[in-house]
Amino acid sequence: MVIGAGIAGIQAALDIANAGYEVVVVERLPSIGGHMLQLSETFPTLDCSQCILTPRTVEVGRHEKIKLYTYSEVESLEGEVGNFRVRIRRYPSYVNWDICTGCGVCQEKCPKRVISTDFERGIGKRKAIYTLSPQAVPNKPVIDPENCLYFTQGKCRVCERFCPVGAIDYNQKERIFEEEVGAVIVATGYELLPLTELGEYGAGTIPDVIDSLAFERLLSASGPTAGKILRPSDGKEPKVVVFVQCAGSRDPERHMPYCSKICCMYTAKHAMLYRHRVHDGQAIIFYIDIRSAGKGYEEFIHRAVTEDRVLYIRGKVARLYQEDGKVVVRGVDTLSGRQVEIAADLVVLAVAMVPRPETRALAEKLGLRLDEHGFLEEEDRNFAPLESGRPGIFLAGAGTGPKDIPETVSQASGAAGKVLSLFSQWG
Amino acid sequence: MARIGVFVCHCGFNIAGVVDVKRVVEEIKKLPDVAFAADYKYMCSEPGQNLIRQAIKEHKLDGVVVAACSPSMHEVTFRKAAASAGVNPYRTEIANIREQVSWPHQNYPEEATLKAIEVIRTIIEKVRYDESLIPLGIPVIKKALVIGGGIAGLTVALDIANAGYPVILVEKGEELGGKVRRLSGLYINFNAPDGFLEEKIKAVMEHPNVTVLTRSEVKEVGGYVGNFIVKVETPSGEKSFDVGAIVVATGFDLYPLQALGEYGGGRYPDVITALEFERMLKDGLKRPSDGKEVKSVAFVQCAGSRDPQRHRPYCSKICCMYIAKQASLFKQKVPDGQALVFYIDIRSQGKKYEEFVQRAIMDYGVLYIRGKVARVYEEGGRVFVRGVDTLSGRPVEAEVDLAVLANAVVASPGTEELAKRLRVATDAFGFFQEAHPKLRPVESLTAGVFIAGAAQFPKDIPETIAQASGAAAKVLGLFAQRELIQEPTVAYVVEELCSGCGLCIEACPYEARALHPWKGIATVNVALCQGCGACAVVCPNKASRVRNFTPLQYLAMVEEIAR
Numbered sequence: 001m002v003i004g005a006g007i008a009g010i011q012a013a014l015d016i017a018n019a020g021y022e023v024v025v026v027e028r029l030p031s032i033g034g035h036m037l038q039l040s041e042t043f044p045t046l047d048c049s050q051c052i053l054t055p056r057t058v059e060v061g062r063h064e065k066i067k068l069y070t071y072s073e074v075e076s077l078e079g080e081v082g083n084f085r086v087r088i089r090r091y092p093s094y095v096n097w098d099i100c101t102g103c104g105v106c107q108e109k110c111p112k113r114v115i116s117t118d119f120e121r122g123i124g125k126r127k128a129i130y131t132l133s134p135q136a137v138p139n140k141p142v143i144d145p146e147n148c149l150y151f152t153q154g155k156c157r158v159c160e161r162f163c164p165v166g167a168i169d170y171n172q173k174e175r176i177f178e179e180e181v182g183a184v185i186v187a188t189g190y191e192l193l194p195l196t197e198l199g200e201y202g203a204g205t206i207p208d209v210i211d212s213l214a215f216e217r218l219l220s221a222s223g224p225t226a227g228k229i230l231r232p233s234d235g236k237e238p239k240v241v242v243f244v245q246c247a248g249s250r251d252p253e254r255h256m257p258y259c260s261k262i263c264c265m266y267t268a269k270h271a272m273l274y275r276h277r278v279h280d281g282q283a284i285i286f287y288i289d290i291r292s293a294g295k296g297y298e299e300f301i302h303r304a305v306t307e308d309r310v311l312y313i314r315g316k317v318a319r320l321y322q323e324d325g326k327v328v329v330r331g332v333d334t335l336s337g338r339q340v341e342i343a344a345d346l347v348v349l350a351v352a353m354v355p356r357p358e359t360r361a362l363a364e365k366l367g368l369r370l371d372e373h374g375f376l377e378e379e380d381r382n383f384a385p386l387e388s389g390r391p392g393i394f395l396a397g398a399g400t401g402p403k404d405i406p407e408t409v410s411q412a413s414g415a416a417g418k419v420l421s422l423f424s425q426w427g
Numbered sequence: 428m429a430r431i432g433v434f435v436c437h438c439g440f441n442i443a444g445v446v447d448v449k450r451v452v453e454e455i456k457k458l459p460d461v462a463f464a465a466d467y468k469y470m471c472s473e474p475g476q477n478l479i480r481q482a483i484k485e486h487k488l489d490g491v492v493v494a495a496c497s498p499s500m501h502e503v504t505f506r507k508a509a510a511s512a513g514v515n516p517y518r519t520e521i522a523n524i525r526e527q528v529s530w531p532h533q534n535y536p537e538e539a540t541l542k543a544i545e546v547i548r549t550i551i552e553k554v555r556y557d558e559s560l561i562p563l564g565i566p567v568i569k570k571a572l573v574i575g576g577g578i579a580g581l582t583v584a585l586d587i588a589n590a591g592y593p594v595i596l597v598e599k600g601e602e603l604g605g606k607v608r609r610l611s612g613l614y615i616n617f618n619a620p621d622g623f624l625e626e627k628i629k630a631v632m633e634h635p636n637v638t639v640l641t642r643s644e645v646k647e648v649g650g651y652v653g654n655f656i657v658k659v660e661t662p663s664g665e666k667s668f669d670v671g672a673i674v675v676a677t678g679f680d681l682y683p684l685q686a687l688g689e690y691g692g693g694r695y696p697d698v699i700t701a702l703e704f705e706r707m708l709k710d711g712l713k714r715p716s717d718g719k720e721v722k723s724v725a726f727v728q729c730a731g732s733r734d735p736q737r738h739r740p741y742c743s744k745i746c747c748m749y750i751a752k753q754a755s756l757f758k759q760k761v762p763d764g765q766a767l768v769f770y771i772d773i774r775s776q777g778k779k780y781e782e783f784v785q786r787a788i789m790d791y792g793v794l795y796i797r798g799k800v801a802r803v804y805e806e807g808g809r810v811f812v813r814g815v816d817t818l819s820g821r822p823v824e825a826e827v828d829l830a831v832l833a834n835a836v837v838a839s840p841g842t843e844e845l846a847k848r849l850r851v852a853t854d855a856f857g858f859f860q861e862a863h864p865k866l867r868p869v870e871s872l873t874a875g876v877f878i879a880g881a882a883q884f885p886k887d888i889p890e891t892i893a894q895a896s897g898a899a900a901k902v903l904g905l906f907a908q909r910e911l912i913q914e915p916t917v918a919y920v921v922e923e924l925c926s927g928c929g930l931c932i933e934a935c936p937y938e939a940r941a942l943h944p945w946k947g948i949a950t951v952n953v954a955l956c957q958g959c960g961a962c963a964v965v966c967p968n969k970a971s972r973v974r975n976f977t978p979l980q981y982l983a984m985v986e987e988i989a990r
Contacts, residue, residue, distance in 0.1 A: 011866075015900045019907035042865050051500050052866055054471050058504045061473065102474045134439065139473035222439035250781055257785070261776040289772035293744035295854070295864065295884040298733055302740070334818060371778075378889075381778065382613050383623045385889040386896055401778035406861075406868040407890060413869055414893040417586050417900030424590035424903065 001026060001086055001181040003074055003362070006034020007405060008187035008397025008412040010056050015416035017065035021423055024179050025060070026088055027070045028358065029118075031136035033057050034189055038119060040219035040227070042405060043269040044300035050222060054135050061137035067179075071142060073358065075176060077184070077366050081392025082426065086179045092172040093142035095129070100167040102139035106159035107131070114147045116224075121214035123232065124224025129159050133222070143168075182426070183392045183419045186366065186376060187412060188359050190398040193248040193255065193352040200254075201247060201320045201349060207233040208327050209320055209347045212266060219273050229277050231346045234325075238345030241274055242329045243267045243285045244317045248352035250288060256352045256373065261402035263350035264291040268301050270348060271310040284311045284342060286331055294404070313340060320347055353402040366393060376400045386415045394418050429555050430462040432488040433547060434479055436470035436495035438525055443468070445529040447540045451494070454544050460555060462486045471501045476508040483512035490514065490554040494522040494547050515559035517916065517975055522550040549984040556980045563917075564910035565954045567653035568671040571902050572597065574645055574845070575676035577605020578888060579880025579895040581627050583674045586899030588636035592906055595668050596631065597659055598641045599841075603628045605678055611708035613888065614752040615783040617759075620888075640666075644841075648673070648848045649938070651955045652875030653911045672875050672902040673849065675859055676895065677842060679881035682731040682739065682835035689737075690730060690803040690832055697810050697829050698803055701726075701749060704831045708756050714828055717808065723765040723827040724757055725812040726750045727800045731835035733771060739835045739856065744885040746833035747774040751787040753831065758791040766793045767825055769800045769814055777887070796823060803830050836885035850937075851876050859883050869897040877901050916974050917956040918963065920949050924970035931962035931971045 002009045002016075005027035013023045025032070037057070039049035060066055075087040095106075110127035119132045128148040129141050149156035150170060160168040192211055195204035202209050208231045210218075221227040231238045245263050248255040264287065271283035290312070292301045304310040317331040326343040333340050355374040363370050368388050369377040376399045379387035386394050394415040397408040433455045437443035448466040456464045463486040467475045470493055482488060491514055493505045498521040506516035524543040532539040569592050573584045576598030584594045602608075607620050631637050640661050647658035653671045681700055684693035691698045696716040699707075704724075707713070712721040728746055731738040747770065754766040773795065775784040787793040800814040812825045838857035846853045851871040852860040859878045862870040869877055879898040880891040905911070918931075918939070925948040932940040932949065939955035940962060942948070949962075949971065962971040969978055 007866075015904055019900075019904040021907075045864055047865060051496060052863075055501055055504055056866070058471060058476075058501075062507065101477070102472075104474065135469045135472040137473065221441050221444075226440040226444065252785070257782055258779070259776050259781040289774065291772060291774045291776050293742045293747075293774045293776060293885075295741070295858070298742040299740055302735070335820075375778065380623075381615060382618075382620075382888045383892060385893050402776075405865045407893075409866055410868045410890070410894040410897045413897030413900045414895070417896040417898075417903060420900055420903040420907070421586050421590040424592075 001084070001179065002185045002187060004034070004187035004189055004397070004399070005032035005060070005068075005070070006187065006189045006397065007036045007053065008189065008408045009034070009185070010060055011409050011412035012185045012187060012396055012416045013060060013066055014056065014063070015413050016419055017063050019420050021065065021420070023066045024086075024181060025066055025068050026072050026074055027068070028073055029132060030071045030093065030140070030142045031132050031138060032060060032068070032070060033133070033137070035213070036405065037133060038121070038213055038220070039216050040221070040223070041269065041273060043265045044296040046269070046273075048221070050135070050220070057135070057137040068138065069177065070138060074362060074365060081422070082182050084181050084184060084392065086181060088177045088179060090175045090177060092174055093140065094145070094168065094170055094172050095141055095143065096167045096169050096172070097138065097140040099165050100140050101165060103164065105162050105164065106141055106168065109158050109162045111156065111158060112147055112149050114144065120217050120224055121211065123210075123214050123217045183394065183422055184366070185394045185396055185415045185419065186362070186368070186388065186399055187396045188356050188362065188399040190353045190402065191356045193354050195349065195351065197255070198248055198349065198351070200318065201244070202322075206320065206322050206327060208238075208345065209349065211349050211351045212263070212270065215270055215348045219270070219277070227277070229274060236345070237278060239278065239280065240282045240284070240342070240344045241271075241346045241348060242327075242342055242344040243271055243283065243348045243350065244329070245285065245287045245350045246316065247349035256354070258373070259291065260350070260353040261291070262353070262404045265294070265297055265300070265404065267350050268292070268304045268310070272304045272308045275308040275310065282311070283308070284313060286313050286315055286317050286329075288314070288316055294406075315340065353398065355399065359399060366390070368393065386411065386418055392422070429460045429490050430486065430488050431460050431490040431492060431551055431554055432479070432482050432486060433461055433464040433492045433494065433551065434470055435464070435466040436475070436493065437466060437468045438496060439468065442495070442525050442529045445533055445536050445539045446524060446543045447536065450540055451543050451547065455547055458548065458551060461551065462488055470495050471504055476504070479505065479508050480512040483509065483514050488514060489518065490557065491519040492522055492547060492550050492554055493519070494524045494543065496525040497521070497523050517560040518554055518557045520550050520554050520557070522547045545988060549987045552983040552987045553980050556977065556983060557975050560915040560974060562915050563913040563953055565653050565913050566910050567906060567908055568669050569906045570595070570668070570670045572645075572655070572657055572668065572670040572673045573676060574673065575605070575678055575880070575882065576600070576603035576639070576641070577676060577678045577880065578607045578624070579678065579882070579891045580605070580674070580676035581631050582892050582895035583676055583879050583899045584631055584637055585627065585634070586896050587902055588634045590903050592636065594637045595659070595670065596637055596639045597643045597645055598639070599644055601641060603631065603639065603641070606702070607888065609702055609705055611705045612752065612756055614748045615779050617752070617756065645845065645848065648850070653905070654954065655875065672877065672905050674877045674879055674898045674902060675845070675849065675851070675871070675882050676879040677839050677845065677882045679836045679885060680839045682837050684832065684834065686738070687731055687832065687834070689801065690727065690830075691805070695803075695805040695810065697805060699829065699831060700834050701746070701753065701831055704753055708753065708760070712757070712760060719828070721764070721828045722761065723829070724754070724767070725810070725825050725827045725830045726754055726766065726768045726833065727803065727812065727830060728768065728770045728833045729799060730832035739837070741856065742774065743833070743836040744774070745836065745887045748777070748780055748783070748887065750833050751775070751784045751793070754793040755787045755791045758793060765827070766791070767812075767827070768793060768795045769798055769812065770795060771797070771799055798823065836881065839882070842882065849873065849876050869894055869901055875905065913954060914958065916958045916976065917953045918951045918958065918960070918971055918973050920951060921970045921972065922946075922948055924968045925949055926968055926970075928967065930965040930967070934961040934965040936961060
């Protein structure tokens, strides 16, 4: 069983399934792909993220050895390595996925528009019946009962009326499935620290202060603005964008003491892509240290500075506030020792990576250890980075701590390797 | 008469934002043999693929053209979809109207639309003459070769051996354990690696599935995925092995002190590399020059790294952390000593790494100075380290007993030659090149050859171990196949036309060609052939051809463009 179907879970599942073993994949969201599907382009090659990922989501969706439980969570796990019994809770989607053809008529006709806080990070909208993206795997919609007019006001039933196959089922209940598995890979990934936690940066009240995933959606050709950089408050193209690194990271007094590892690189990418889209725009990055440790990474930063003329200022931003339609960024340039104040049109925060909130409850169910921040703990930091400490349960991806995509993929294959090694021994 | 279906993808706005997809469909529908044409927002999505499958059935299609992104993205997706509805996958082709049309011609929608139509028309011609092909099966030898006996190679070998397959582990040096053997304690817990390493080495040495060859080197590699023939030079003569997969785990080396003229170029006994300091941390902190106890140390980071003008442009990734560890260990042993670290940026990216560096500063009193060191020299038995403190803007000069350089991490010697023998690529700095920087980090571009550890790029121990298990997973995945599926779009020889001139044998970069022993004509080893077409180009008689890339097809395609 693989828990989590972001890039880590997808890679692990494919490696195991392609070796001929059956894999059960459990994903909390209605469809697979994780955060990588939200990204526009990836550093340092600027490959389109969706383009390189969707062949794999499609492969998972159609793989005869992979059984997908999306919109589901692990309820309990019993037994031991070689013989785990799992109960999986599937949330009601209010759509009978067995007969739904994924035609999309329900989403087209649904009259209720909702701001998509999860996938589009509050930048775009979706309907009350929705899929996460047009390329969703599986391409089956779910009804969000908190916003659906039928569930909230008892009337509407438009989706039911238009569904050509009669798949809408308002009475669907939660279901429990049972599976037997020999090994488990936990690939639950990360979340971003909510903006509301960052009081010094406006605590989420300034519309033109957004987090890095929201900026990814603005950059994405398939995002809500079709790749146009438009700021949330008035839909205008920002001419001065300030990127603030370590927003909540490396801050033991107020937030997270650790470094979130990937922000330096994606922020350089953000600034670069912004400069590609808005030629007369100015991109300014506040940083403490530039951490570009990886193949081609240092060279990538160099390119951002020299070719795309991104301005790097060494210093932490102390405060952000709104004034005259601008966001004022106040900080110190620690190289010159002087105060800096910049009136920006848009501010993008490289917010700290934190464990997914469900990780704690899951760790309890699986009997796994967590560190003080709630990340999954490895058996040994150096020598057993894939083992959880409980035999037969392995770890992959950002659930154990911030990681970039190649490291996550290597780890996912590594966890798959551990599982394959076990399975081969059993014959 | 062919019955071809054409499916035009919008790719969201990626294609449809530039190309008028509706007009493309209307134009394509008018062409002969096009039995069906349609557009859809994402052809690769489930409904998109269903559209293809349904159209194949309803319109009895026998060929499919998907006008979408590059074939390197979704060719497999669409071939599988078409096959599941009964169209031979090799009669399913991609017309690339994204990377070759909508992306490069973003500001010219009219011309882009015309070009998209043209590209699709040519691919229709190709499909018209495509043969229905069946993939080839090749047997797999279920034995692996692991090159390098460091922590990466040991991990790979054990993972594969534990799964029940034989492994040949080849190590150049006297003993197993690689660089880790030389380390005193590890970040982030200061634990010595010895116990773990000995255990791992013992497990490998005693494993019935592992053959360890030390003081040995791989001299020759022939064959192909599933069926490599490897010649290894061992102290007891040359040995030959048949293996199905190869993992390269040859590790790294340090940029030589001699190349760092500004830091003494290796002339000063008390200016040493970090690996030498590891040994001192184990054996005693005595100055190399006079054996006196070391009381003050200056650590110089980025010695040869992040220096595109003179040395290596890249960051060596592991130095910030091991320097913090060495400085902390030094202060543990010599509490009244002084430890200075010169750095450009502190790169403590990893679980608990930031906290580890903070502890070095707060708990152990290591002094960090931001600035690159310009010069290191010795005078009167003292070491002087000169640089600029970029935070205060003032020049600094430190007088210490010992300077420890964090030399750049470079590819281990012999990597280039080994890469040539394996027919895998290396990057600009001689590290092994992975198949894709994001999604295929443990594979090389040569099928059956995988990469683990610092041979690909500097890596620390946990990352190396995870990657090594990843490489093992790829090998185990390969060994789990009963036979390998080889693309049938390979070269073949029209025997009546071949004069046996041998030009194709020279031209083939994959050693897939040979002269038949008595027929006197060229032959193709289909398992080695990658379908590149070099043979077809050099053949003076047009006897060498590639399946589904025949002269007939390409002339028809060119004619279509010229129409």
